[in-house]
Amino acid sequence: MTPLQIGNATLFLGDCRAVMPELAAESIDMVWTDPPYGHNNADGDLLSRMDVVLRSARKTRATPIANDSPDSMREVVDGMLTQAARVLRADCCCCCCCGGGPRPTFAWLALRMDEKGLSFFHSVIWDKRNPGIGWRYRRQHEMVMVAHRAGGRLMWNEEVEAIPNVISATKPRDLYHPNEKPLRLMEQMIRAHTVPGQVVLDPFMGSGSTGVAAAKLGRRFVGIELDPVHFDTAVERMVNAHRQGALFDEPRMGAEQPSLFGEGE
Numbered sequence: 001m002t003p004l005q006i007g008n009a010t011l012f013l014g015d016c017r018a019v020m021p022e023l024a025a026e027s028i029d030m031v032w033t034d035p036p037y038g039h040n041n042a043d044g045d046l047l048s049r050m051d052v053v054l055r056s057a058r059k060t061r062a063t064p065i066a067n068d069s070p071d072s073m074r075e076v077v078d079g080m081l082t083q084a085a086r087v088l089r090a091d092c093c094c095c096c097c098c099g100g101g102p103r104p105t106f107a108w109l110a111l112r113m114d115e116k117g118l119s120f121f122h123s124v125i126w127d128k129r130n131p132g133i134g135w136r137y138r139r140q141h142e143m144v145m146v147a148h149r150a151g152g153r154l155m156w157n158e159e160v161e162a163i164p165n166v167i168s169a170t171k172p173r174d175l176y177h178p179n180e181k182p183l184r185l186m187e188q189m190i191r192a193h194t195v196p197g198q199v200v201l202d203p204f205m206g207s208g209s210t211g212v213a214a215a216k217l218g219r220r221f222v223g224i225e226l227d228p229v230h231f232d233t234a235v236e237r238m239v240n241a242h243r244q245g246a247l248f249d250e251p252r253m254g255a256e257q258p259s260l261f262g263e264g265e
C-alpha cells in the first residue's frame, strides 16, 4: 500500500487492520485515535433522527460513519488495539476516544486494552463546555482512555509537569467531519506524552485533526482513513498545516529518522 507523504506526515487510504501490519514493530511513540463509537450513525445521526421524531420539514443530512454499528466498532477497535500493542514502543502512550453516551463503552475499552497487550492507565474527560441537544442527561463530555504497552511505562514529556484529566475545549462546528475533535484536546495530550520529532499514529484519522495537532507541535504523523472523502479532507488539511510550517516548531526534522516500515518495505 503506497502512502501519501506530506511533509513529515504519512497518510494511508485504507482499513487500519490491513495497513497497521505494514508498520514496523516498535516504530510508533503515541497512538491518539477516535474510532467509530458504535452509535449507528450509518442510520442517521441524532439530528436527522430528531427531524423524523418531530416530523420536521427540515431534513438534516445523515452523516454515515464506516464501521459504526456496535458489532463492527468492537471488531475494528479490537483489531486496532492488537496492532497498537505491536507497533508502539515499550515506553509510549495509547489514547483512544470512546464517547460519553449511556453505553459503558469506556469500561469495555479499558478491559480490551488490558487484554490486547496494553495496560490501561487513566481516563481523561473532554468537556465540550456546552451540553449537546437531547432530553434529560444532555451530553457534555466524551472520554479518552489512556494506556501504555504492558510491561512498559507511560511516556511522559518531562517538560510538562502535569495536566488536568478534564480538558475543556469547545466542540468544533464539524466543518471537516461529522465527529471532528478540537485541536486543543489532541494538542494537550500529544504535548504531554511525546517530545518533538516523535511519531504519533491515528488509525481512524477522519479529517486529520490529530495530524494537524501533531504538525503544530513538530511531531511526525502517520494517519490511516478508510473513507476516501474524509481521506481527501485530511490531505487538504495536512497540506495547509505544513504550508504554515514556519509557524510550527519542528526542531528535529533535519535529523535522521528511523524507518516506519518493517524489513524489506
Ligand SMILES: C[S@@+](CC[C@H](N)C(=O)[O-])C[C@H]1O[C@@H](n2cnc3c(N)ncnc32)[C@H](O)[C@@H]1O
Binding pocket: 014, 015, 016, 017, 034, 035, 036, 037, 065, 066, 067, 076, 176, 177, 179, 180, 181, 203, 204, 205, 206, 207, 208, 209, 210, 224, 225, 226, 227, 230
Ligand atoms: C470518529 S471518526 C474520526 C474523526 C476525527 N477524529 C476528526 O477529527 O476528523 C472515525 C473515522 O474512522 C474511519 N474508519 C472506520 N473504520 C475504519 C477502519 N477500519 N480503518 C480506518 N478508518 C476507519 C471512519 O471513516 C471515520 O472517518
